[in-house]
Amino acid sequence: MAAETGTPTTLTLKSNDDELFSVAESAAILSVTIRNMVEDGCAGGVIPLDNVDGKTLASVITYMNGISAIPADEEKKKSYRDKFLSDKDFETLADMVLAANYLNMSCLMDAVSAKIAQVMEKKSVGWVRRKFGIENDYTPEEEAAVKEEHKWTFEGVETDDDN
Amino acid sequence: MKRAKEEEGSISMDRISSLPKEILQRILYLLTQEEATGTSILSKSWRHVWRTRPNLVLSDADYFKDKEQEFLSVVDETLHGYLDQGVCLEEFHLCMSNHVSVPHLEKWIPRLEQMGVHDFRLYVISRREVGEIVDIPVVFEAEPLTLLFVFNCDLGRNVPENIRFVRLQVLHLKNVVIEQEIFDKIASSCGSLTDMWFEECKGLTNIKRMHDRSRCPVSRNGQDLREQDSVSRPRVLQSQVFMHSDLVEESQVFFIDAPNMEVYEYTGPVIPYVSFAPTSGKSTLSLYMRDDDAEDAQSWFLRLSKLLQGLRKSEICLKIFHLARLDLRIEEDILMRDAISGGNKPVVVENFILEISCFSSFPFVLNGLFCICRPKNVTPHRSCYEETELEELSEFFRKIKKMIDSGNRKIWRDLEGLTVERFNRVQEEWQPVINVAKLPESIFKEFRVRLKWSDRD
Numbered sequence: 004m005a006a007e008t009g010t011p012t013t014l015t016l017k018s019n020d021d022e023l024f025s026v027a028e029s030a031a032i033l034s035v036t037i038r039n040m041v042e043d044g045c046a047g048g049v050i051p052l053d054n055v056d057g058k059t060l061a062s063v064i065t066y067m068n069g070i071s072a073i074p075a076d077e078e079k080k081k082s083y084r085d086k087f088l089s090d091k092d093f094e095t096l097a098d099m100v101l102a103a104n105y106l107n108m109s110c111l112m113d114a115v116s117a118k119i120a121q122v123m124e125k126k127s128v129g130w131v132r133r134k135f136g137i138e139n140d141y142t143p144e145e146e147a148a149v150k151e152e153h154k155w156t157f158e159g160v161e162t163d164d165d166n
Numbered sequence: 167m168k169r170a171k172e173e174e175g176s177i178s179m180d181r182i183s184s185l186p187k188e189i190l191q192r193i194l195y196l197l198t199q200e201e202a203t204g205t206s207i208l209s210k211s212w213r214h215v216w217r218t219r220p221n222l223v224l225s226d227a228d229y230f231k232d233k234e235q236e237f238l239s240v241v242d243e244t245l246h247g248y249l250d251q252g253v254c255l256e257e258f259h260l261c262m263s264n265h266v267s268v269p270h271l272e273k274w275i276p277r278l279e280q281m282g283v284h285d286f287r288l289y290v291i292s293r294r295e296v297g298e299i300v301d302i303p304v305v306f307e308a309e310p311l312t313l314l315f316v317f318n319c320d321l322g323r324n325v326p327e328n329i330r331f332v333r334l335q336v337l338h339l340k341n342v343v344i345e346q347e348i349f350d351k352i353a354s355s356c357g358s359l360t361d362m363w364f365e366e367c368k369g370l371t372n373i374k375r376m377h378d379r380s381r382c383p384v385s386r387n388g389q390d391l392r393e394q395d396s397v398s399r400p401r402v403l404q405s406q407v408f409m410h411s412d413l414v415e416e417s418q419v420f421f422i423d424a425p426n427m428e429v430y431e432y433t434g435p436v437i438p439y440v441s442f443a444p445t446s447g448k449s450t451l452s453l454y455m456r457d458d459d460a461e462d463a464q465s466w467f468l469r470l471s472k473l474l475q476g477l478r479k480s481e482i483c484l485k486i487f488h489l490a491r492l493d494l495r496i497e498e499d500i501l502m503r504d505a506i507s508g509g510n511k512p513v514v515v516e517n518f519i520l521e522i523s524c525f526s527s528f529p530f531v532l533n534g535l536f537c538i539c540r541p542k543n544v545t546p547h548r549s550c551y552e553e554t555e556l557e558e559l560s561e562f563f564r565k566i567k568k569m570i571d572s573g574n575r576k577i578w579r580d581l582e583g584l585t586v587e588r589f590n591r592v593q594e595e596w597q598p599v600i601n602v603a604k605l606p607e608s609i610f611k612e613f614r615v616r617l618k619w620s621d622r623d
Contacts, residue, residue, distance in 0.1 A: 097181040100189055112192065119182070120196035128207050135182040140210050149207050155229045155240060156203040 014041070015049045016064070022057030023049065026064050030071040035107035054105040059098040066111060084114040093122070093135065183211050187218065194219040217247045220254060225261035225289075234264050245274060245281070254282035258310075261289040265319070268300055275308045284333065287313035294318060306352075309333065316342050329355040340365040346372060363406045373407070406431040407438070430480070437469040440476040449477045452485040455531065463534065467501050471538035474513040482513070484539075485547070486531070487521035498574055501537035512580075513539040514619075521547040532569065536577045545614040559613060560605035566615060583618040 012028040014037070032038040040050060052060060066087055073079050091099070096115050103111040123131055132139060141149065150157055182190075194202045194216055202216045222244060230237035241260070248255045258278060262268055268290060278286055286308055290300055301322030305311075306329040313336040320343040329348075334356040340363075349370055353359070364370060406429075432438060433452040451473070455466065474482065518541035520531070535541065544566070546559060563586050570578050587596040589612035596614070599605065605613070 094181065097185065100185065104186065104189055112189075116189065116192040117196055120193045123193070123197060123205075124201060128204065131205075132208055136180045137183055137208050137212070138180060139208070141207070145210075146207060149213065153203050153206055155236070156200045157207075158229055 016060060017049045017051045018055055018057040018060040019051075019053050020057050022060065024060060024064055026067060027071075030064075030067040033067050033071060033108055033110070035109075037106065052106070055102045056098070059095075059102050062095070062099060063102050063106065063108075063111070070110070080110075084110070088114060088118050091118075093119070183209065187215070190215050191219045195221055199223040214247075217244065218251065218253045221257035221259075222248075222255055223257075223259040225259075226263055226267065227261060231263075234267055238267055238270055241270070241274065245277065248281055249277065256282060257285040257287075258283050259287040259289075261291065263291045263293050265290070265292050265294075265300060268302055271302055272304045275304045278308065278310050283310040285312050286310040287315075289315040290317070290319055291315065292318035306330070312336070312358075314338065316340070318342075321345070321348060326351065331356040331359075333358055335359060336361040336363075338363040339367050339370075341367075343368045344370055346370060349373075365407075407434065427480075430477070437466070437473050439469075440473060447480045448483070449480040450483045450485075451477075452487065455486050464497060464500070467534045467538060468504055471501065471504055471513075474515070474539050478513045482515045482539075483517045483519070484515050484541070485519040485521060486535075487547075498533060498537050498577075501534060502574075502576060504538070515539045515541040517541070517543045517545060519545045519547045532566065533573065537574075540580070540619045541617060542619075543614050543616055545612075556605050556608060560602050563602045563605070563613075563615060580620050581617060582620050583616075585616045586613065587616050588613050 013025050014028050014031050016024045016026060016031070016037075018024070028041060032041060037050065055063070066084075069083055069087060070080055073083055088096070096119055100112060100115040100119070103109075103115060122134065126134070131137065139146070185193075194205065197205075199222065202219055205212045205216055206214070224237075224241055224244070226234065226237040230240075245255075247253075255278075260274075271288075288305070288308070288311060292300075299322055300316065300319040301324060303324060303326045305314075306326040309330045309332060311331055312333050314331075314334060315336075315338045317340045319341075323345060325345060325347045329351045331352060332355065334352075335358050337352065337356070337359060338361075344367055346369060350372070353373070362373070364373070428447040430447065430449040431452075432450070435454040437453060453470070455463075474484075518535065518539075532544070546562065567584070570581060570584065586599040586602050588599050588608065588610040589595075590597050590610070596616070599608075599613070
């Protein structure tokens, strides 16, 4: 039946919590990791993705389908990416960037990295620590020493901590 | 309450710090140097992460102004950091505004290749007006150089044996003294050059691009896909040349040879010779009208005619300014014969802009101009019009009409129509002016004459 003309090849992906997902091969090969498997002929059965959980994989597949439906138009692809990432919290973004890294999807990787970088732009150290839950493990003396070492960085930097 | 909030925050404790290094590097890549370096203070695990991001952007402006030694040691130490850790630095942007620190490039440049740098951008911007001598042959050996900005410097008299700018894409020289021979070597070494900008370059008389070497193989380890793409893509060459009057005498012969030029912009007192024939693209020429002892109006027009012929296949915008003389002697027949020699049709000029102080001298210039080209639009340029000037302008438009009626039949027989137009900013379009005599009462600010020419030779 699959040989019927026009029927796209479908792949089955399995998350590390054993959820199964069907996705068109044409969309899935946005992941270089999956593309290599397809090219090596190991995509016949179920493709296990040991480093991605079901929730993240569902999200990545939504992205794969969405972006591959857009014809070669970088502007439109970019606005799709922006919209796709706009409502994601940092927790989800971290999961996605790890998944993108594992799946070797550079366009998603770049987009999520840019989104995270955007959060850090023009922000004070205190703000970034709070936002990302980074614990300051420097002693006050150590912190002063690091600050002194990179004096050129900390002088005259305007921060914008309101958002 | 506060405590509970903190604990809630600690459930998702510090995901960012635990991300793999290559992801953190990618995130830091997108921040400014200050922001990236600033992450060193977040926590111990962040202390040195910034030293591994693939790009480094350092400038001795702002904070480092008058702290030259501190700047030099920061550059030194940071580059060492990459070397010692064996971390690949891909992009390095360095801006130096104090010529005293320039000799330090001798130390840094030879290491860049080994560090993996494939995008080195160097800005040497001397703060002084008079050019400092930057005689640093090592710069010419910087193979990863992709962009070179030099302002207010003298590049010295020593012609280097080899210039290895195989990746150079942007060359921007302003108020630079450069030996022609050095420039020729630069030009012949950069097969990737897409963007040239020259402003007030003493010593430079000939801008010559060698044959298109855009496909010359650049083989290096670690060359990424994006670069390979750009190597095989057809070159888009942008060239902008700006010269001002004080260099006129030295630059009498100014020769430009650059095939595949897409955007060509020239501003200067001397009409350059071009030996290329662009097949498309845009040419924007801003020229000072010369009618002094160095070049009389007649030969000025002859040179302009040659230049326009060379650019005939591109969309030409011609702007002439600084016009003061009232009467110019022009042999119309000679100009016309020259312009159509070789069976060429008169060159079409998309827009001809005149920026002058005295409208009454216009017809003389226009006569000369109409002998050598066919402007589609003639636009007198003024930033604003006083009422008296609007009167002059309406006089000018009337004079054009008169000139056509009584002028050289050979030129005007090709003219099919003439409309005076004004620009309506609200509707964003040019509209015909019904009554030119009423121009002084007009509320509009921009006017032009639109000319329709027949296609015959």
